[in-house]
Amino acid sequence: MAEEKPSFLQILAGRSSAGTGLLFDPFLITDRVYKDQQLNLDGYTFKNCAFINCHLAISNANFSLDKCYFQNSRVFLSGNALKTVKLTALFARMEIPDSMRAQLDPDNAVTII
Numbered sequence: 001m002a003e004e005k006p007s008f009l010q011i012l013a014g015r016s017s018a019g020t021g022l023l024f025d026p027f028l029i030t031d032r033v034y035k036d037q038q039l040n041l042d043g044y045t046f047k048n049c050a051f052i053n054c055h056l057a058i059s060n061a062n063f064s065l066d067k068c069y070f071q072n073s074r075v076f077l078s079g080n081a082l083k084t085v086k087l088t089a090l091f092a093r094m095e096i097p098d099s100m101r102a103q104l105d106p107d108n109a110v111t112i113i
Helices: 008-012 079-090
Strands: 027-030 033-035 038-040 044-047 050-052 055-058 064-071 074-077 110-112
Parallel strands (some): 055 074
């Protein structure tokens, strides 16, 4: 699974992996391939990662993806993330501005920041 998150004191001291030391910064994980795993995305930033046949759980939507790839993976929502999707579904017939969409690169890399 993902590396250990920094302690509360490390974050306050500005020693989080994301580099800024802010309390809400997701922990940075780079250049990893996950295959056949169950992962919780909350609290992490994934950069240049691949998810192959994974079950991805999201409850708080406190995560970021930067140029990540997905193959045969599924997302399981709960908590505030599920509430947000339910509310968004009410407006699904409305046009969604580009600024609210995930970025999909020509090579199929996904970015959500």
